[in-house]
Every structure is written in structure tokens, then in C-alpha cells.
Amino acid sequence: MQCDYFDAGVCRSCTRMGEPYDAQLADKDRRVREIVGDRPALAWSAPFGSPESHFRAKAKMVVGGTPNAPTLGILDADGHGVDLRACGLLGPATTASMPVLARFITDTGLRPYDVPARTGELKNIHVLESAGGELMVRFVLRSEGQVGRLRRSLPALFDALPGLRVVSVNLLPRHVALPEGEEEILLTEETTLPMTIGDVTLHPMPGAFVQTNSVVASGLYRQAAEWIDECDPRSVLDLYCGVGGFALHAARTGRAVHGVEVSTEAVASARRSAAEMGLDARFEVGDATAWAASLPTPPDLVVVNPPRRGIRARLASWLEDSGVGAVVYSSCNPVTLAADLDRMPSLRPVRARLFDMFPQSDHAEVLVLLRRDAH
The missing domain is CATH 3.40.50.150 (Vaccinia Virus protein VP39)
Structure with missing residues (x-):
């Protein structure tokens, strides 16, 4: 590869x-x-x-940059965002969602968390995809302050991502290098993403362990x-x-x-x-x-x-x-x-x-x- x-x-x-x-x-x-x-x-x-390649059913992308130019990927040694939205390991539905999610950040005005300055709200975005291309998206925020804005903007996100089924907010208020916090807020009526793996259908909720x-x-x-x-x-x-x-x-x-x-x-x-x-x-x-x-x-x-x-x-x-x-x-x-x-x-x-x-x-x-x- x-x-x-x-x-x-x-x-x-x-x-x-x-x-x-x-x-x-x-x-x-x-x-x-x-x-x-x-x-x-x-x-x-x-x-x-x-x-x-393209084998990952789940992706945990660190959000960096600015609302007008967000990065989805990792952080460099100085804590600044490195954009990896075209990573060849991501599953096909996740890959297709990356530019949509970047535009969503811009359109909603969500401010990526700046690690060196300790300012901003959006820390990570997690995406889980099923074999059929359906998606679960999880926004990891520093506080509840932007939850209302996300709720109001969800119709546009569903229009842009037809395979989207579950959306949640995870709260990570501390300044720590973790992918998620302990509190979860579901924004959709559907709470699980059906995933047929092997000979069974699993129903993971946001944050549940699923094999990558x-x-x-x-x-x-x-x-x-x-x-x-x-x-x-x-x-x-x-x-x-x-x-x-x-x-x-x-x-x-x-x-x-x-x-x-x-x-x-x-x-x-x-x-x-x-x-x-x-x-x-x-x-x-x-x-x-x-x-x-x-x-x-x-x-x-x-x-x-x-x-x-x-x-x-x-x-x-x-x-x-x-x-x-x-x-x-x-x-x-x-x-x-x-x-x-x-x-x-x-x-x-x-x-x-x-x-x-x-x-x-x-x-x-x-x-x-x-x-x-x-x-």
C-alpha cells in the first residue's frame, strides 16, 4: 500500500x-x-x-485548525492539527463522510479545540460504519454549550449524509489527551448502528467497543x-x-x-x-x-x-x-x-x-x- x-x-x-x-x-x-x-x-x-486498505469500520479523528479550515486527523508534536481525511485505511463510507463533516464544521461555526491555547469546543469526531455504508457520528465537545447548535443543524447533516443513522455528543471537559469523556448525549431517536459481522447483527451504541x-x-x-x-x-x-x-x-x-x-x-x-x-x-x-x-x-x-x-x-x-x-x-x-x-x-x-x-x-x-x- x-x-x-x-x-x-x-x-x-x-x-x-x-x-x-x-x-x-x-x-x-x-x-x-x-x-x-x-x-x-x-x-x-x-x-x-x-x-x-479501507478496512477500518471506525475512525477517531482529532479536530484541529479553524472553523473555516478544519483539520480531521491527528495532532503534530506542537499540538496543531494534521489533516488526514483521505487516509487510505478508512472505510469507504467514512472516507466519503470526511469532506461532508469538514463542511459541517464550517457551516455550523463550530470552533475546533486549540490544544496549545486551551480554547475552542470541538475536540474529536468519531465515525462508525456498517458493511452496508450506514454511519454513526459522535462529536466530542469540551462543554454542552454547542449542543443546541448541533441539534438545530442536524437536518442539513442528514441531507448531506444519506447513510447517517445515529448522532451523539460526548463531553470531554478536561484538558487531557483522551479520545472521549464519560457523558454521552444522544441527538437522534435511533441509538444503535446495526452491524452485521460474521453471522450475527450487533447493535453498538456510541462509544461501545467494536472490532476495528x-x-x-x-x-x-x-x-x-x-x-x-x-x-x-x-x-x-x-x-x-x-x-x-x-x-x-x-x-x-x-x-x-x-x-x-x-x-x-x-x-x-x-x-x-x-x-x-x-x-x-x-x-x-x-x-x-x-x-x-x-x-x-x-x-x-x-x-x-x-x-x-x-x-x-x-x-x-x-x-x-x-x-x-x-x-x-x-x-x-x-x-x-x-x-x-x-x-x-x-x-x-x-x-x-x-x-x-x-x-x-x-x-x-x-x-x-x-x-x-x-x-
């Missing part, structure tokens, strides 16, 4: 930009296998590749479902379940599935999907580790999809001692994955596969199947 921004030196976020994709994928697969380590029973499948690459996420969920079917558990517990991607796929064959997630909004989304599909999947709000530790009887199989820090010692210890027959572990950090595997010697890794969620980078998503050692 060729990128003018990278070639000009204005953005170096893609550390592998310009390398042939086949070489990227092979090197990433080799590196991940080295990090996970030599484990006698482990068989690796061929890596699951991605489209090289829908093509690869589909492969990830289907692979996990295949391994779960091979284990044929009667009961499945999905920890860190998010909006339900793994749990809903596991439930499609009729088995009882229980998902646990700290986000109330994500759980509401997962429940909606389960109800629409008529699946025997229940979702609860709670801490993954505490919930697992409170169970009187362990499930047959556990799915874990933790953040980069991994599942850590307490949950790994519970899995090791619980008698759970199998674990499907989806990891976005091979280093913490390897440490967690070492904490569970009775659960042997038997299958693993790299899923290239972020081409042009060193990021690696790895799926591992662990089965309890009968000896």
Missing part, C-alpha cells in the same frame, strides 16, 4: 507502510509464534489476512464458533463479552451462553441482538473476574477477550483451578497472552491463529483454544 501522508512524513502511525503485505503478514505471524513460545501440543493455523476491522472480526468470530462447536460444551461463559460478538456466535447452535461485561450500554446492545435472533444468550453487567469467582458451578467452556493487560493472575488462577474443560482466548497483546498461558499449566493450548486486524502495523490479534489436560 502506498500512502502520500507517510511518504511526506506528516503521519508515521503505520509503522509497516510500504512493505509488501504478504511479507508483513508472514513476519507478524512468525513474531507472534515466537512470543507465545514453544508449547508442545499447540498447532498453528495459517494467518487470517485482511484487505490492505469487520472483515477480520467476522473471521475471528467464526473461527471461535468452530472451535467451540468442536468442544461441544453444554454451557459457555463469555467474559469481557462487549456487545456480544463471541457469545452470540456460540449461541447460534442452541447451547446456553452467558456473557459478562462492565459496560451497561454494551450489555443492553447484546441483549437486543439476542432477542432479535431468538438466542438462548443472557448478558449481565459485572466485573469478569469477580463474576467468575462467584459461580457455584463452572461452565464447560469459557471465552475471554480481555483488554491489552490480559486476564491477569486472579482470573487465570480461577480458570486453572475451576475445572473448566476448555478456554477460547482472544488476545490483542501476545506478550500478556503468553504470560497468562504460563499461569494455566493444566489448560494446554492446542490451536492458535493470527488474525491481522491492523494491516500496516505490528498489532496482532491472536485466537487460542486451550483444553484441560486429563492427566
Whole structure:
């Protein structure tokens, strides 16, 4: 893939930009296998590749510049906006929305936040797109002062973006380098963006975690479902379940599935999907580790999809001692994955596969199947 921004030196976020994709994928697969380590029973499948470009279903663009000349992209070392609206990683609907959103900023007079001066209102714009080209747009503001202006201007934005379905404002009042704050204000009657990923339709709300690459996420969920079917558990517990991607796929064959997630909004989304599909999947709000530790009887199989820090010692210890027959572990950090595997010697890794969620980078998503050692 060729990128003018990278070639000009204005953005170096893609550390592998310009390398042939086949070489990227092979090197990433080799590196991940080295990090996970030599484990006698482990068989690796061929890596699951991605489209090289236009694969991002979500984009978090920092807004800079001025109302008449806004930038959508990142900030430079001095805190000034760098425009990346033609970034080749953005999905097609997101790419088409960028000039429309820039004009919307100008037309509404929204003042981009100036980081060095600590003035202005509009900090970021987040865009989420479905495979069908529908959009969710989220404006991250410093205060509520411009919410009324946004509400009044929404008809024009809907006219300019026919695929637009959900619009919200997120409030980030502090002067911090974060993509979003804690308070969300919905500006539309529709609250979720239906996204068909793999064999299910998810319903993320603004701010919900959704895998960045829908093509690869589909492969990830289907692979996990295949391994779960091979284990044929009667009961499945999905920890860190998010909006339900793994749990809903596991439930499609009729088995009882229980998902646990700290986000109330994500759980509401997962429940909606389960109800629409008529699946025997229940979702609860709670801490993954505490919930697992409170169970009187362990499930047959556990799915874990933790953040980069991994599942850590307490949950790994519970899995090791619980008698759970199998674990499907989806990891976005091979280093913490390897440490967690070492904490569970009775659960042997038997299958693993790299899923290239972020081409042009060193990021690696790895799926591992662990089965309890009968000896």
C-alpha cells in the first residue's frame, strides 16, 4: 500500500507502510509464534489476512485548525492539527463522510479545540460504519454549550449524509489527551448502528467497543464458533463479552451462553441482538473476574477477550483451578497472552491463529483454544 501522508512524513502511525503485505503478514505471524513460545501440543493455523486498505469500520479523528479550515486527523508534536481525511485505511463510507463533516464544521461555526491555547469546543469526531455504508457520528465537545447548535443543524447533516443513522455528543471537559469523556448525549431517536459481522447483527451504541476491522472480526468470530462447536460444551461463559460478538456466535447452535461485561450500554446492545435472533444468550453487567469467582458451578467452556493487560493472575488462577474443560482466548497483546498461558499449566493450548486486524502495523490479534489436560 502506498500512502502520500507517510511518504511526506506528516503521519508515521503505520509503522509497516510500504512493505509488501504478504511479507508483513508472514513476519507478524512468525513474531507472534515466537512470543507465545514453544508449547508442545499447540498447532498453528495459517494467518487470517485482511484487505490492505479501507478496512477500518471506525475512525477517531482529532479536530484541529479553524472553523473555516478544519483539520480531521491527528495532532503534530506542537499540538496543531494534521489533516488526514483521505487516509487510505478508512472505510469507504467514512472516507466519503470526511469532506461532508469538514463542511459541517464550517457551516455550523463550530470552533475546533486549540490544544496549545486551551480554547475552542470541538475536540474529536468519531465515525462508525456498517458493511452496508450506514454511519454513526459522535462529536466530542469540551462543554454542552454547542449542543443546541448541533441539534438545530442536524437536518442539513442528514441531507448531506444519506447513510447517517445515529448522532451523539460526548463531553470531554478536561484538558487531557483522551479520545472521549464519560457523558454521552444522544441527538437522534435511533441509538444503535446495526452491524452485521460474521453471522450475527450487533447493535453498538456510541462509544461501545467494536472490532476495528469487520472483515477480520467476522473471521475471528467464526473461527471461535468452530472451535467451540468442536468442544461441544453444554454451557459457555463469555467474559469481557462487549456487545456480544463471541457469545452470540456460540449461541447460534442452541447451547446456553452467558456473557459478562462492565459496560451497561454494551450489555443492553447484546441483549437486543439476542432477542432479535431468538438466542438462548443472557448478558449481565459485572466485573469478569469477580463474576467468575462467584459461580457455584463452572461452565464447560469459557471465552475471554480481555483488554491489552490480559486476564491477569486472579482470573487465570480461577480458570486453572475451576475445572473448566476448555478456554477460547482472544488476545490483542501476545506478550500478556503468553504470560497468562504460563499461569494455566493444566489448560494446554492446542490451536492458535493470527488474525491481522491492523494491516500496516505490528498489532496482532491472536485466537487460542486451550483444553484441560486429563492427566
